Amino acid sequence: MKTPAKEADNTTNSINRSSFSLSSPKFSIYLVAVFALIVVLFQIQSLHTPPSWTLMEKIFNNSCLSTNSLHVSSQEELKAMASKLSRAVTFLPLKDLRYASTAADGHTWFMSSMHDMHEPDEVQHQHFPSEASGGRVLCLRGRDRRDGARNSYALAWPETLPPNATLARGTTFVSYNHYDYDNIWHGLSVLMPFVAWHIRSQCAAGPPARWILYHWGELRTDMAPWVKTLLEATFRGPPLKIEDFEGPGGGGDRAATCFEEAVVMRHNEGGMSKEKILEVYDLMRCRSRVYCGAKSREVNGSSIGMTVLMRDGPRSFKNASEVIRIFEKECRKVEGCRLMVAYLHNLTFCEQVKLMSLTDVMVSAHGAQLSNMFLMDKNSSVMELFPKGWLELAGVGQYVYRDLAGWSGMRHEGAWRDPAGDRCPFPENDQRCMSVVYKNGKIGHNETYFSEWARKVLGEVKLRKLTVPVSINPVSGRCSCNY
Numbered sequence: 379m380k381t382p383a384k385e386a387d388n389t390t391n392s393i394n395r396s397s398f399s400l401s402s403p404k405f406s407i408y409l410v411a412v413f414a415l416i417v418v419l420f421q422i423q424s425l426h427t428p429p430s431w432t433l434m435e436k437i438f439n440n441s442c443l444s445t446n447s448l449h450v451s452s453q454e455e456l457k458a459m460a461s462k463l464s465r466a467v468t469f470l471p472l473k474d475l476r477y478a479s480t481a482a483d484g485h486t487w488f489m490s491s492m493h494d495m496h497e498p499d500e501v502q503h504q505h506f507p508s509e510a511s512g513g514r515v516l517c518l519r520g521r522d523r524r525d526g527a528r529n530s531y532a533l534a535w536p537e538t539l540p541p542n543a544t545l546a547r548g549t550t551f552v553s554y555n556h557y558d559y560d561n562i563w564h565g566l567s568v569l570m571p572f573v574a575w576h577i578r579s580q581c582a583a584g585p586p587a588r589w590i591l592y593h594w595g596e597l598r599t600d601m602a603p604w605v606k607t608l609l610e611a612t613f614r615g616p617p618l619k620i621e622d623f624e625g626p627g628g629g630g631d632r633a634a635t636c637f638e639e640a641v642v643m644r645h646n647e648g649g650m651s652k653e654k655i656l657e658v659y660d661l662m663r664c665r666s667r668v669y670c671g672a673k674s675r676e677v678n679g680s681s682i683g684m685t686v687l688m689r690d691g692p693r694s695f696k697n698a699s700e701v702i703r704i705f706e707k708e709c710r711k712v713e714g715c716r717l718m719v720a721y722l723h724n725l726t727f728c729e730q731v732k733l734m735s736l737t738d739v740m741v742s743a744h745g746a747q748l749s750n751m752f753l754m755d756k757n758s759s760v761m762e763l764f765p766k767g768w769l770e771l772a773g774v775g776q777y778v779y780r781d782l783a784g785w786s787g788m789r790h791e792g793a794w795r796d797p798a799g800d801r802c803p804f805p806e807n808d809q810r811c812m813s814v815v816y817k818n819g820k821i822g823h824n825e826t827y828f829s830e831w832a833r834k835v836l837g838e839v840k841l842r843k844l845t846v847p848v849s850i851n852p853v854s855g856r857c858s859c860n861y
Contacts, residue, residue: 463538469519469634473526473595481556481594486644488554488595489531494644499651501574504642506533516552517543517636518590521623526595534636543634548587550621550637554644555593563746563778565605571643573612573658574650581857585615586641597623607727611669612662652785659752659786664859666753670728672735675755680714682839684832685733687742687750688721692818693765694743701823705741708832712840722747738839741832743821744768744793748779752786757846759789759835766799767816771809791835796822 474490481487485494494502495510506516515536520529534540551572557564576583591598599622606618623635647655667674675681686705688698695701702719709715718737722730734740734753741761742748751760760783768776783790799819802811 460538463535464540467517467532467534467538467540469517469530469532469540471527471595472518472520472529472531472592475527486554488526488592488644489642492642494649496649499654500578500649501571501643501647501654502645502649503571503575504640506637506640506642507536515539515545515636515638516550516640516642517634518552519632519634521597523596523598526592529592529595529597532634536636536638539636540634543636545636545638546588547638549583550588550590550640551586552590552640552642553592554642555591555598558593559591559598559601559605561746562602562604563749565602566608566749567646567778568643569601569605569609570658570662571646571650572609572641573662574647574654575641575643576613577654577657577661577857585613588619588621590621604727604730608662608666611666614665614669647785655785656787660756661857661859663753663786666727666731667735668859670731672728672732675736680840680843682709682712682715682738682836682843683718683736684709684715684739684741684836685718685720685737687740687747688719689743689745689747690721690723692820693745694820696820696822700825701828704823704825704828705832708829708836711833712836714840715836722750738843739835744776744779749782751779751783751788754788756787757789757842759791759839761791761831761835762793763821764793764795765816765819765821766796767802767811767819769795770807771812771816791831794824794827794831798822 470489470491472488474487477483477485477487477490485492489504492504494504495508496502505511507513511533513535514533517532517534517540518529519531522528532540534543536545539545553568553572555564555568557568559565559568572586591601599620601620610616610618666672684705686702688694702717706717709717718733720733725733730750731753734750735755737754737758739759739761740748740751740754741763743763743765748760748762751758760779762779764772764776780790780793782788796819799822800815802808802815804810804814
């Protein structure tokens, strides 16, 4: 029979053994085994999606290592691991020279390690953070404007951003442009996909907090005023903020800026169905008209507006007054027809919107001013003119406004190509003729052809206005316009 004194001795020995066991060899083996199990679980998880810092915290907190006796030690381990993850963030060049020969194809040479997300009929894009990025956000570093290979990108978890990085709140739109942002056509074609993404989210996200513009990976800090105002009208937000990474928190040359949410576009309208593209131009048209206070005309009215767009310099008319006379003569033959002549570079964005809202037939030389066509009512007509040599040497770029007409619901009524022009010092089909002579050539006229062409188009427009209803507000849901 045990005496009370012996029971007390046994209890004391048991407590001593328990205290001693924390530093015993058996416990050390046990501790190593637990860490090994955590590493194995961590690796299994990472085979499916990149592991997150939140996952590591859950593993530690749910393990036996989260007991009070080891809480401080586990927290130190977490901090050490966070520091390692932060320092392990790897930045890659925005412009990958390995893909210079296929710079605009596939994953492109811009952020070449990333693949786009693409749902049927929708715009190709990248979205951070997302399931595809394993919950990681996009980080950018550098602001070089001459060499895109000196600017870089990386992905990081919000809890373990790279050292000295700042986190920019709100939604950021990141645009890649293979050409430039000063030309309104090139600017429009690379920025309209962001409107598609906006519509896809039912216009619920509101305007972006900032835009980041890249050309060949080189930072750009401005765009054509026409494009800028169009985006402000479409997103119904404050003046556009184009990031320059200057000033406090701007990142500078070496410090990184990471983004709470980022959407990246690099394929223009790539992947979109014609119906989805049409939705984009419908939204931009109606919101531009609301923004500018352009009043809608009488639906199915008898008036017809014919506008001749003029140019100075390259691709201008050799005899502008004669071209105007020919189209004015044909317009006078049609009841309710009014001829308007404009140099768009002399007009503000809203003046251009109002002019286009009154135009049923646009006559113009090939050039960026044709980008305004989507601001006309749907089913309006476009008549395009070219200098000599374009058909043979200009390539697919000469058809972009024919495509735009189809995408925006307009009717491209064909093109007239001047058979006469300056002589090329090289053989006629030599590609150098395009850059040296034909690209900036001027356009003549053919009265007989122009008269017959105008007569045919005006007749069809008059008939169409009497029989085909005009959709004033074709966009529905949260993206609608309130006329």
